[in-house]
Amino acid sequence: MRLRILTFLILLVVVNIGLGYLWEPAWILLLLTGYLLLLATFDSIQKEHTVLRNFPLIGRVRWTIESLRPYIQQYLIEDNTSGKPISRMMRSIVYQRAKEARETIPFGTQMDTYRDGYEWIGHSLSAMGVEEMDKDPRIVVGGPDCKQPYSASILNISAMSFGSLSANAVLALNRGAKKGNFYHNTGEGGISPYHLSGEGDLVWQIGTGYFGCRNNDGTFSAEKFEEKANLKNVKMIEIKLSQGAKPGHGGILPADKNTPEIATIRGVEPYTQVDSPARHSAFTTPIELLNFVKRLRELSGGKPIGIKLALGRKSEFIAICKAMHESGIKPDFITIDGGEGGTGAAPLEYTNSIGFPLREALAFVEDCLVGFNLRNDIRIIASGKIITAFHVIKNLSLGADICNSARGMMLALGCIHSLSCNTNRCPSGVATQDPLLARGLSVEDKYERVYQFHRKTMHALVDILSSTGHPSVEQLNRTHIFRRVDQATIKRYDELFPLIRKGSLLGDNVPKPFAIHVKEATAETFMPASHLAEVEESTEAVDKHSVKEEHA
Numbered sequence: 001m002r003l004r005i006l007t008f009l010i011l012l013v014v015v016n017i018g019l020g021y022l023w024e025p026a027w028i029l030l031l032l033t034g035y036l037l038l039l040a041t042f043d044s045i046q047k048e049h050t051v052l053r054n055f056p057l058i059g060r061v062r063w064t065i066e067s068l069r070p071y072i073q074q075y076l077i078e079d080n081t082s083g084k085p086i087s088r089m090m091r092s093i094v095y096q097r098a099k100e101a102r103e104t105i106p107f108g109t110q111m112d113t114y115r116d117g118y119e120w121i122g123h124s125l126s127a128m129g130v131e132e133m134d135k136d137p138r139i140v141v142g143g144p145d146c147k148q149p150y151s152a153s154i155l156n157i158s159a160m161s162f163g164s165l166s167a168n169a170v171l172a173l174n175r176g177a178k179k180g181n182f183y184h185n186t187g188e189g190g191i192s193p194y195h196l197s198g199e200g201d202l203v204w205q206i207g208t209g210y211f212g213c214r215n216n217d218g219t220f221s222a223e224k225f226e227e228k229a230n231l232k233n234v235k236m237i238e239i240k241l242s243q244g245a246k247p248g249h250g251g252i253l254p255a256d257k258n259t260p261e262i263a264t265i266r267g268v269e270p271y272t273q274v275d276s277p278a279r280h281s282a283f284t285t286p287i288e289l290l291n292f293v294k295r296l297r298e299l300s301g302g303k304p305i306g307i308k309l310a311l312g313r314k315s316e317f318i319a320i321c322k323a324m325h326e327s328g329i330k331p332d333f334i335t336i337d338g339g340e341g342g343t344g345a346a347p348l349e350y351t352n353s354i355g356f357p358l359r360e361a362l363a364f365v366e367d368c369l370v371g372f373n374l375r376n377d378i379r380i381i382a383s384g385k386i387i388t389a390f391h392v393i394k395n396l397s398l399g400a401d402i403c404n405s406a407r408g409m410m411l412a413l414g415c416i417h418s419l420s421c422n423t424n425r426c427p428s429g430v431a432t433q434d435p436l437l438a439r440g441l442s443v444e445d446k447y448e449r450v451y452q453f454h455r456k457t458m459h460a461l462v463d464i465l466s467s468t469g470h471p472s473v474e475q476l477n478r479t480h481i482f483r484r485v486d487q488a489t490i491k492r493y494d495e496l497f498p499l500i501r502k503g504s505l506l507g508d509n510v511p512k513p514f515a516i517h518v519k520e521a522t523a524e525t526f527m528p529a530s531h532l533a534e535v536e537e538s539t540e541a542v543d544k545h546s547v548k549e550e551h552a
């Protein structure tokens with residue numbers, strides 16, 4: 001095939017040379033066929049790509065089609081409900097609300113209401129009018145040790161760093177948060193000038209890299225933290241233990257996104273890939289974590305301090321609960337990030353196969369806090385693929401007090417789901433540091449869209465709540481959501497995630513599903529006791545074997 005293609009192109013070149021003496025435009029064709037011949041010759045002698053070597057020039061058609069495949073799939077093939085990771089239906093509702101366009105749908109649902117896993121909320125014959133409801137339900141975050149409690153909206157902007165997002169995207173998000181009176185999580189990349197100039201409320205996230213509050217060696221700097229934590233815009237501080245996109249793996253900032261400006265904000269070298277450590281250096285045990293929480297609360301003047309994690313080993317979270325119970329130190333909030341979370345770059349295995357999905361993680365954390373009699377002082381924030389008001393309602397029913405949305409807010413900014421967040425070539429100027437692409441994002445237009453998306457989603461939430469007959473989101477619980485488990489079974493959330501009694505994890509009669517995890521957990525270490533016992537037994541066996549060898 002290689003020889004046939006080359007022979008054919010040579011013949012075309014010869015023919016065009018002959019035609020050139022009779023018909024002058026043929027010289028243009030000669031240039032084109034000559035270029036194709038040179039390209040085919042190069043393809044046939046290169047050794048990196050077998051298909052291209054065997055099928056010169058033609059093999060490039062395959063590359064072209066592959067590069068176009070995602071766009072053909074999204075624009076021509078996928079239906080309204082099957083798109084991944086966010087379906088066209090979900091994307092459309094965000095766009096409609098952000099643009100204040102018509103958001104009703106005709107001719108009934110496009111969802112298959114008889115498929116396994118379909119979920120819905122039960123309405124009530126005691127439904128209330130929307131006009132009777134609180135249009136802006138809020139939750140106060142701050143336990144007994146908090147001196148500056150914060151009144152938060154039910155829906156807010158989840159953690160996305162400047163670096164992952166462009167300056168214009170961050171500024172638009174922050175100005176939208178300011179107008180809508182909801183908070184904006186900075187992400188672990190630190191507080192940038194764009195977070196501050198919009199004057200919106202901030203949740204400052206502190207990751208394992210301590211960006212914005214780090215010493216030159218990458219360790220935590222109390223002085224730099226205190227300076228920024230006492231800024232007027234900073235309302236809460238969140239210690240990130242892990243994230244849903246890549247739990248157990250530090251954050252990644254690609255080198256081409258690490259501009260001098262970002263490097264200055266983070267305190268790192270520009271144009272180098274920045275990999276955050278997998279774990280914190282400021283603490284190594286649950287007790288030390290809580291002492292760190294206490295320290296940050298003191299340095300910030302008593303602002304709410306929380307932790308964020310994607311649930312991994314259940315015993316590790318129980319270990320944190322045991323440390324709270326023993327020390328009396330409690331975070332003001334806990335953010336649960338689902339394994340389905342993530343907006344940027346992450347290894348495929350981490351994105352697909354590590355960490356608990358949000359629903360199961362949220363129910364477990366709620367139950368643990370109730371079981372250790374800690375729930376009254378700690379707010380729970382849910383994060384993970386939350387787009388619509390029904391997503392918010394489901395998470396509130398499972399035990400969350402507040403919800404964060406990242407991808408929903410990105411779509412409101414104008415994200416077109418091009419799946420290029422990790423390439424620095426985001427066509428909508430949202431997830432890029434390319435100044436030409438980022439400049440296309442109009443802050444004046446997009447911050448209004450962020451505001452409108454939040455406003456109309458909250459209105460939809462209140463509308464749904466009124467249909468259940470409940471005047472407050474705090475009255476939602478697991479009895480309100482139903483799931484089709486299979487074709488013969490429908491269960492409520494309280495049947496799928498059974499509630500436990502208050503304080504039931506403190507005594508000897510621990511509920512069976514929690515027993516092994518409670519037994520493994522200790523406030524002195526994150527590792528389960530059974531694992532430590534195995535390590536100790538293994539070490540003893542090695543020592544005994546060494547002694548025998550020495551005697552021999």
